[in-house]
Amino acid sequence: MNTVRFSKRESILLAAKRIFLLHGYAGASMEAIAEAAPVSKATLYSHFEGKQDLFAAVVSLQCEALLDTLARAQTEVRDPVAALTAIARAFVDLIYSEEALTLYRVIIGEQQLFPELGGRVYRTGPEPVLRNLSAYLEDLSAQEVLAIPDVGVSARLFLGMLKGDEHFRCLLGQKEGLSEEEKISLVGAAVDLFLRGHGYGESLARE
Numbered sequence: 001m002n003t004v005r006f007s008k009r010e011s012i013l014l015a016a017k018r019i020f021l022l023h024g025y026a027g028a029s030m031e032a033i034a035e036a037a038p039v040s041k042a043t044l045y046s047h048f049e050g051k052q053d054l055f056a057a058v059v060s061l062q063c064e065a066l067l068d069t070l071a072r073a074q075t076e077v078r079d080p081v082a083a084l085t086a087i088a089r090a091f092v093d094l095i096y097s098e099e100a101l102t103l104y105r106v107i108i109g110e111q112q113l114f115p116e117l118g119g120r121v122y123r124t125g126p127e128p129v130l131r132n133l134s135a136y137l138e139d140l141s142a143q144e145v146l147a148i149p150d151v152g153v154s155a156r157l158f159l160g161m162l163k164g165d166e167h168f169r170c171l172l173g174q175k176e177g178l179s180e181e182e183k184i185s186l187v188g189a190a191v192d193l194f195l196r197g198h199g200y201g202e203s204l205a206r207e
Contacts, residue, residue, distance in 0.1 A: 008037070008039055008043060008047065009047050011037045011038075011039065012033065012034075012037045012039060012043075012044060012047055012048070012054070013054075013057060013058055013061050015033050015036035015037040015038075016028075016033045016036075016054050016055070016057075016058050017058045017061070017099070018036060019032050019033050019036055020055060020058060020103065020106060021099060021102050021103070021106075024106050024109065024110065025051070025055060025106050025107075025109075025110040025114065025117065026110055026113060026114075028051065029051075030044060030045075030050070030051055030054075033054065052114070052116065052117055052120050053120075055117065055120075055121065056120045056121050056123075056124040056125075057124070058103070059103060059121045059124055059125040060124040060125055060128075062094065062099065062100055062103065062125070063094065063125045063126075063128065063129060065090055065093075065094065066087075066090045066091055066094050066129055067128060067129065067132060069086050069087055069090040070087060070090075070129065070132040070133060070136060071132070072086070073086060073087055073136050078143075078145065080140055080145055080146060080195060080200065081191065081195065081200075083136070084158070084191045084194065084195070085187060085188075085191050087133065087136075088158075088162055088186075088187040088190055088191055089183065089187050091129075091159060091162055092162055092178065092183050092186060092187055093183070095162070095163060095167060096166075096167065096170060096177045096178050096183070097177070098176075098177065101170055101171060101177075104171060105171065107121055129159075130152075130155050130156065130159070133155040133158065133159070134151045134152050134155045137151040137154055137155055138151045145200070146195070146198040146199060146200055147198055147199040148198055154194075154198065157194070158190065158194050161189075161190040161193065161194070162186060162187070162190050166178065166182075166186065
């Protein structure tokens, strides 16, 4: 029987995620996380400065698969349909997962007591995603695959189309994520609308 071995940092992050999901940010303690890892408090603090740093690292870990997809998309400049579909699917899989929805609720719920937490989380999760997506869109624009006047605005619009009312309903507990069929439909519609809005069909017609 094969046993998966994790580094101490990985073990801490997995334990921290469980504790944050169960108890929220305020209800989680570094002592409980160290015990769940299990590591000593000295080891815990050798990897993370404090609870904010640890929570931000948990959010960053959640975004890793999406960032990997964005990195691979850099090689797909000539096939934006496939690349944007892969990016959109990875994003949808992330934000509609129960873990991500719960962590999002934790961040919003703790914002008044820990106002600096939101900024820390944004810099380690959403900001790198937007930065990498903007870089990919910049490549598409530079090679005249798409006509994108402002890659930052377009990156936000693309991700925004994948959230909207459906995501808000899930956050409010009015819906339990998206079915496979709903994910396929949402991703397809967003990619199609985004490409048409940035002249993809016109680009092909000129070639």
